[in-house]
Structure formats: structure tokens, C-alpha cells
Amino acid sequence: MSASASPQILNRVYDFVDILRDANVSISTDEILSLCNALDHTTVDNRRIFKQTLQTTLIKDYTDIPAFEKCFEQFFLSRERDERIEEIQSEALGRRPNGEGLSAAENRLEHELGDSMDSYLDSISEKLLLQKDAQELLALFMEEMEQAGSSGGMGIALFKTRRSMFARDHSEDEVPATDEERELYGRLLEMMRGRSGKRRIGRSIKNHEQYLLNKYIYQLKPHEIKEMREVVKRFGQKLKNRISLRKKRVKHGGIDVKRTFRASLQFGGVPFKIFHKDRKIDRPQLVVLCDVSSSVNQYSRFMLLLTHTLQSLFSKVRTFAFIGNLVEITGLFMEMDPERAINSIFNDTDFTYGWGSNYGRSFDQFMEQHSDSLTKKTTILIIGDARNNNQDPGMNSFIKMKERSRNIYWLNPEKRHLWDWSDSIASLYMKYCTNMKEVNSILDLTEFIDRLFIK
Amino acid sequence: MFTSIDDVVEALAKEKYISSEEIATTVYLALKMEKPVLVEGPAGVGKTELGKCIASALDIDLIRLQCYEGLDEAKALYEWEYAKQLLYTQILKDKLSAMLENEKTLSQAVARLTTQEDVFFSEHFLLARPILRAITGSAQSVLLIDEIDKSDSEFEAFLLEVLSDFQVTIPEIGTVTAAHKPFVILTSNNAREMSDALKRRCLHLYIDYPTRKLEERIVSLKVPECGQKLTHDIVKAVHKIRELQLKKEPSISETLDWAKALVVLGYDVMEHDIAVSTLNCLLKYEKDIELAKKHSKSIFIE
Numbered sequence: 001m002s003a004s005a006s007p008q009i010l011n012r013v014y015d016f017v018d019i020l021r022d023a024n025v026s027i028s029t030d031e032i033l034s035l036c037n038a039l040d041h042t043t044v045d046n047r048r049i050f051k052q053t054l055q056t057t058l059i060k061d062y063t064d065i066p067a068f069e070k071c072f073e074q075f076f077l078s079r080e081r082d083e084r085i086e087e088i089q090s091e092a093l094g095r096r097p098n099g100e101g102l103s104a105a106e107n108r109l110e111h112e113l114g115d116s117m118d119s120y121l122d123s124i125s126e127k128l129l130l131q132k133d134a135q136e137l138l139a140l141f142m143e144e145m146e147q148a149g150s151s152g153g154m155g156i157a158l159f160k161t162r163r164s165m166f167a168r169d170h171s172e173d174e175v176p177a178t179d180e181e182r183e184l185y186g187r188l189l190e191m192m193r194g195r196s197g198k199r200r201i202g203r204s205i206k207n208h209e210q211y212l213l214n215k216y217i218y219q220l221k222p223h224e225i226k227e228m229r230e231v232v233k234r235f236g237q238k239l240k241n242r243i244s245l246r247k248k249r250v251k252h253g254g255i256d257v258k259r260t261f262r263a264s265l266q267f268g269g270v271p272f273k274i275f276h277k278d279r280k281i282d283r284p285q286l287v288v289l290c291d292v293s294s295s296v297n298q299y300s301r302f303m304l305l306l307t308h309t310l311q312s313l314f315s316k317v318r319t320f321a322f323i324g325n326l327v328e329i330t331g332l333f334m335e336m337d338p339e340r341a342i343n344s345i346f347n348d349t350d351f352t353y354g355w356g357s358n359y360g361r362s363f364d365q366f367m368e369q370h371s372d373s374l375t376k377k378t379t380i381l382i383i384g385d386a387r388n389n390n391q392d393p394g395m396n397s398f399i400k401m402k403e404r405s406r407n408i409y410w411l412n413p414e415k416r417h418l419w420d421w422s423d424s425i426a427s428l429y430m431k432y433c434t435n436m437k438e439v440n441s442i443l444d445l446t447e448f449i450d451r452l453f454i455k
Numbered sequence: 456m457f458t459s460i461d462d463v464v465e466a467l468a469k470e471k472y473i474s475s476e477e478i479a480t481t482v483y484l485a486l487k488m489e490k491p492v493l494v495e496g497p498a499g500v501g502k503t504e505l506g507k508c509i510a511s512a513l514d515i516d517l518i519r520l521q522c523y524e525g526l527d528e529a530k531a532l533y534e535w536e537y538a539k540q541l542l543y544t545q546i547l548k549d550k551l552s553a554m555l556e557n558e559k560t561l562s563q564a565v566a567r568l569t570t571q572e573d574v575f576f577s578e579h580f581l582l583a584r585p586i587l588r589a590i591t592g593s594a595q596s597v598l599l600i601d602e603i604d605k606s607d608s609e610f611e612a613f614l615l616e617v618l619s620d621f622q623v624t625i626p627e628i629g630t631v632t633a634a635h636k637p638f639v640i641l642t643s644n645n646a647r648e649m650s651d652a653l654k655r656r657c658l659h660l661y662i663d664y665p666t667r668k669l670e671e672r673i674v675s676l677k678v679p680e681c682g683q684k685l686t687h688d689i690v691k692a693v694h695k696i697r698e699l700q701l702k703k704e705p706s707i708s709e710t711l712d713w714a715k716a717l718v719v720l721g722y723d724v725m726e727h728d729i730a731v732s733t734l735n736c737l738l739k740y741e742k743d744i745e746l747a748k749k750h751s752k753s754i755f756i757e
């Protein structure tokens with residue numbers, strides 16, 4: 001296991017880090033350094049070891065592992081994978097892939113051109129990047145460079161390449177392109193292909209994620225729902241980090257006299273040990289009530305998944321699910337992962353009893369059995385379409401819920417113009433809510449949660 | 456010290472720990488790079504066991520710090536033995552009185568006493584807890600910080616300081632720097648997310664449930680009485696059961712329990728009825744057992 005981290009390998013690895021970053025995986029300089037370090041100790045000949053070396057040094061959040069695997073597969077195991085891995089391996093042995101070396105001036109020129117290409121690719125829209133092939137992108141790049149008026153070695157190189165391109169498109173051209181020009185063109189095209197391909201991998205993974213986050217939840221296909229769970233967890237995690245950063249941390253409160261005194265008793269009343277009060281951070285208490293009937297089931301599932309991920313941001317989270325009856329599911333969430341917890345609710349027969357949602361009865365039951373969960377610090381979050389199947393709305397209980405809590409927010413997955421239509425009694429409840437809001441996508445859900453912490 | 460990744464695999468196997476190439480890679484790198492490892496994964500996949508086996512494979516001390524809510528520096532690093540200090544002041548009362556006899560004012564007495572306070576704040580009265588022991592040890596040790604997700608974030612911040620320079624300042628004594636940096640392994644069942652700063656300092660290892668092949672090897676190693684055929688059947692069934700929507704998936708230790716039970720009962724192949732009647736070795740919740748029974752045909756008979 002000799003030192004294998006040659007500059008060429010490092011370049012490949014930097015490319016890979018860029019791809020991961022494009023795919024929304026955050027990687028710090030520390031981690032890149034540690035990877036470079038690690039490459040001195042392992043070998044690139046064994047794909048599993050090579051992959052684990054990357055993973056163990058770069059990926060610190062296990063929810064990023066699926067994204068990492070996709071990126072690795074596409075970057076190292078795609079069409080060009082054999083070339084890439086071979087290239088790395090041959091470089092490890094000190095061979096150069098293309099035989100001849102480049103002169104120092106050529107090297108510098110290539111470097112300069114590469115930088116310009118990078119900044120060009122950074123500047124263009126995602127759509128352009130994903131739709132155009134390398135040849136088209138190169139043409140666009142050259143146009144741009146010409147307009148910017150490049151001079152010196154770079155100007156000449158671009159001019160020559162343009163002639164070669166032009167000659168290719170109009171075969172009966174007056175000035176035939178020279179071999180040198182053709183070669184230059186080939187090399188630029190290669191550079192563009194590498195760069196744009198690299199960017200596409202990361203972006204397309206990220207785009208897919210964005211697409212899922214923005215998609216109407218009721219339109220998600222079954223296989224997307226599965227993927228979505230991962231995305232929600234990941235996104236929730238990021239949201240959590242962001243919110244925790246935003247919160248000011250107060251290290252200690254004052255001295256906890258009671259505790260200090262109590263502890264001093266065993267030492268004859270001498271306060272050897274001073275206890276401080278726990279630091280106070282404003283963590284809201286949350287009560288979540290989810291309608292899990294089939295019309296809004298998927299929304300509730302994602303919301304539960306999200307609040308579960310964010311649990312530590314709240315001082316207390318209590319979770320209830322209802323259709324015809326209401327049950328507390330806080331405990332379930334403590335013993336198993338949220339997806340399972342939700343599934344197990346549906347195996348419970350008293351719970352599914354009756355036809356359709358009964359908001360009124362559920363609110364009554366909440367006030368009768370669980371009103372202890374409400375304090376003036378509690379934020380109540382209700383998810384449902386307020387379709388009460390023409391039953392008693394339980395207004396008395398709902399008004400009490402409002403009076404005994406700080407806020408009631410209602411997230412309604414239904415389009416606004418359908419509120420109050422048929423058996424929906426949205427406005428009736430809305431009067432007593434701090435806010436009733438239409439939510440369509442995961443992004444809506446997370447934005448809402450995010451805002452809870454801004455005040 | 457391990458000489459290669461293969462060497463890690465072999466040395467751990469000698470300690471009856473079956474490691475994948477991935478696990479071995481991270482362990483090897485962490486030792487070479489002198490970095491802590493954060494091991495995450497579901498309960499019962501062998502995180503704690505890994506730490507123990509590394510210590511015995513390297514033939515060095517294992518110092519384990521089990522985390523819990525409210526764990527603080529006093530329990531992790533050091534504590535003054537107040538009671539002992541108090542006892543000594545009682546015993547030495549006469550000596551102290553004699554010493555202070557000639558001091559006229561209270562402040563003079565205090566000043567006099569202060570010149571002697573080193574006696575009471577010396578190593579004699581210091582109770583070293585796991586982290587301090589790992590730092591002051593006369594040889595390298597494995598410091599296993601188990602289930603860090605159960606501790607509070609304040610503790611994590613403190614740990615980060617220790618991990619960055621392996622030195623600890625005890626105001627009354629001075630700064631202690633590790634002569635031999637311990638090899639630090641942190642484990643977490645993901646009850647809580649660790650801070651970015653801590654994760655950046657560590658190599659990361661995610662251990663998931665093992666592949667069938669690996670789990671078969673673990674069973675044959677730990678329950679050698681369990682024949683090849685039975686081992687194969689057990690592991691195959693466990694993997695199918697893990698795919699059900701259970702409250703709690705069976706972990707490796709449950710697989711091992713099940714294997715032992717079947718051996719004790721004298722079976723060498725798995726039959727449907729036996730499997731169903733012994734499911735309680737594998738699954739802890741009544742609901743999960745019912746669910747597995749519901750699917751028993753597809754689990755135990757092709």
C-alpha cells in the first residue's frame with residue numbers, strides 16, 4: 001500500500017466531491033483533507049475499499065448514503081466507469097493515459113480554458129445544461145468567449161478551434177482546418193464533455209429531489225413515495241440543523257440554589273459543588289393531530305415523519321391520529337421508526353371503526369382524555385381537510401382547545417376553492433385558528449415548520 | 456497495530472468478530488490516521504462488540520464509557536473525592552489547628568491554609584473517570600464511548616474538546632496531555648443526530664444488518680453446534696422476517712438466540728411448525744409474532 005494519491009487521482013476525487021456537493025451533500029474542507037490523507041493508506045485497485053474510503057471520510061450523515069451511492073455509481077460505474085477507474089489505476093502506477101506529455105505553456109492554456117469553461121457552466125441555466133450535448137455546449141461557450149473578447153493564447157486557441165468546427169460543418173470550406181486545429185478542437189470537446197457530464201450527475205440527482213419536494217403529494221406515484229420518505233428524512237435533518245444554528249445558545253442559567261443546597265448536605269452543609277440551572281432555550285411544545293383517513297393519509301404520514309425527525313427541536317411533542325376515533329401515538333413513535341408506527345395504527349381495529357373522519361368526536365375525545373397536553377406554550381398543529389361527513393363539528397371542544405393553547409395552526413391539503421364545498425367545514429374551524437393554510441407539497445410542510453421557529 | 460485491511464479482517468475473526476471489508480477499511484484507516492470513528496446503525500448489529508474486539512485483537516485495554524442522559528464531566532472525566540477530603544480534614548484537625556495557632560486574624564489563617572491546599576487537591580483525592588484514565592494510561596487503549604446519542608448536547612461539546620487535542624486541564628493540578636492517544640470509538644443508535652463539528656472530526660461507519668452470507672458466518676462462528684443446513688435455513692428466514700413491517704426487527708443477537716434454542720431442542724433442519732412455535736426467541740412483540748405467523752408459509756416454506 002504505497003502512497004497512491006497522485007495529483008491525477010486527487011483531481012478525479014475533487015471532481016467527485018463537486019458532484020456530491022451538486023447533489024446537496026455538504027462536505028467540508030476538513031473532510032477532503034482527511035480523504036487525501038486516507039488515500040495514502042488504502043488502495044484504489046479494490047473498488048469496495050476505494051468506495052468505503054470515500055464514504056467513511058466524506059459522508060457523515062447516514063441519510064446522505066443513498067445519494068452518495070447514486071453519485072458513486074454514476075461517476076465511477078457509468079459508461080465511462082471503466083475508463084475512470086482504469087485511469088486512476090494506471091495513474092497510480094505512474095503511467096499517463098495519453099502517452100505524450102504537454103508542454104508547460106500548453107498546460108497553462110488548458111488550465112485557463114478549463115477555468116473559463118467552469119465559470120461558463122456555472123452561469124448557464126440548469127435546463128440548458130441538461131438538454132444540450134457537449135458539442136452544442138462547446139459552441140455556445142465559444143460564442144460567449146468571442147463576445148467577451150478573449151485575447152492572448154486563449155484567444156488564438158479559440159480562434160483555431162472555431163475554424164475547425166466551422167470546417168466540419170461546411171465541408172467544402174475554402175480554408176481546410178489543419179491537423180493541429182482538429183486536435184485542439186478534439187481536446188476542447190473532451191474537456192467540455194467531462195465538465196458538463198460531471199455537473200449533470202449531481203444536478204440531476206438534486207433536481208429529482210427538488211421535483212419530489214415540490215410535487216403535489218397526492219400525485220406521487222408509489223415508487224416515488226418510497227423515495228420521498230428518504231428525501232423527507234434528509235430534508236428534515238437539514239432543516240433541523242438550520243434551525244438549531246439559528247437559535248442562540250445560552251450556556252448556563254443562574255445557580256440552582258435548591259440543588260446545590262441539597263448536595264451540600266452530604267458534606268456537612270459545605271457547598272462543595274455548585275449546580276447551575278439548565279439553560280433555557282425557547283423550545284415550543286407541539287401537539288399534532290392528524291387525520292389519517294384515506295383522503296389525506298399521505299400528507300399526515302409525511303407530516304408525522306417530519307415532526308419525528310424534528311422532535312429534538314421541541315421541548316415536547318405529542319402526536320395523535322384520528323379517523324372516527326382519536327388515539328395517542330406518541331408512545332409508538334418512541335419504540336419504532338415512524339413509518340412502522342403509522343402502519344401499526346392501521347392494524348388497530350377500534351381505531352378504524354366507523355365511516356370516514358369525525359372531527360367533532362375526535363376533538364371531544366381529545367379534550368376529554370388528553371387536555372393535560374395543553375399549556376399556554378403549546379402549539380397545536382392539525383392536518384386534515386375538515387370534511388366532517390356532516391357530523392357534529394364539536395365546536396365547544398375546539399374553542400376550548402384554542403383557549404388552552406398558544407396557537408392552533410391548521411394545514412389543509414385541499415385546494416382553497418374547495419374549502420366549505422360539500423361536507424367540508426373549513427371556515428367554521430378557521431375562525432378559531434391562528435391560521436389555516438393550504439399545503440400541497442413537502443416544501444409547503446417544511447416551510448411551515450421553519451416559520452414556527454422564526455418568531 | 457494492524458498491517459493491512461486483510462489483517463484487520465483476520466485479527467477480528469480470531470476474536471470471533473466477522474467484519475465486512477467496509478468495516479475493516481474504516482477501522483484500518485482510523486488507526487493509521489489516529490482519528491476517532493463514529494459507528495452508527497440499528498441496535499444489535501455489533502457496534503459495541505466491534506469496539507471490544509478491536510481492543511482484544513490489538514491486545515490493549517478497553518475503557519468503556521456508557522452514556523446516559525445527564526452524564527457530565529464529573530462522571531466522564533474526573534471528580535474530587537469530597538468525602539475523602541472531608542474525612543482527611545477531620546482526621547488532620549489537630550495538625551491544622553496547630554498550624555493555624557499563630558495566625559492572629561481570619562484572613563491570615565486563610566492565607567496560611569491556602570499555602571497547604573495543594574495537599575488536598577492532589578492526585579490522592581482525584582477520582583479518575585474513563586476519559587481521564589484513557590488519557591493518562593501508560594499504553595494506548597481503546598476508548599469506547601457507547602451510545603453517545605443518549606447523552607446531552609453539552610456533553611457532546613465537552614467531548615469534542617477532548618477529542619481535538621487529547622489534553623485535559625484540571626485547574627488545581629495542571630494540564631494533562633496524553634502520552635499515548637487512545638483509539639476512540641463512538642457508537643450511536645441514531646436516537647439523536649450528532650453535531651456537525653463532532654462528525655467532522657470522526658471517520659464515519661454505518662453498520663446495517665449484515666448480508667445473508669455474513670450473518671451465516673456469524674452464526675456458525677458463535678453457535679458452531681448449529682449445522683450448515685440449519686444455519687442456512689435460520690438466516691434465510693430471518694432475512695425474510697426483516698422485510699415485514701415489524702415493530703422491532705430481529706437483530707443479530709436474536710438470530711443467535713434462535714439458533715441456540717433450535718440446537719438445544721435438537722433440530723438440524725428447520726420445519727414450519729417448529730419455527731412458528733419458537734418465534735418468540737426472535738421477535739419481542741406479540742403483534743410482530745402474529746404478523747410473522749400470518750406470513751409463515753412464505754417465510755418458512757419457500
Ligand SMILES: Nc1ncnc2c1ncn2[C@@H]1O[C@H](COP(=O)(O)OP(=O)(O)O)[C@@H](O)[C@H]1O
Pocket residue numbers: 471472473474497498499500501502503504505642673677707708
Ligand atoms: N459481526 C459480528 N460478528 C460476530 N458477532 C456479532 C457481530 N455483530 C453482532 N454480533 C453479535 O450480536 C450481539 C449484539 O451486538 P452489539 O455489539 O451489542 O450490538 P450494538 O452495540 O450494535 O447494539 C453481540 O453480542 C455479538 O455477539
Ligand SMILES: [Mg+2]
Pocket residue numbers: 499502503504601642
Ligand atoms: Mg451497543
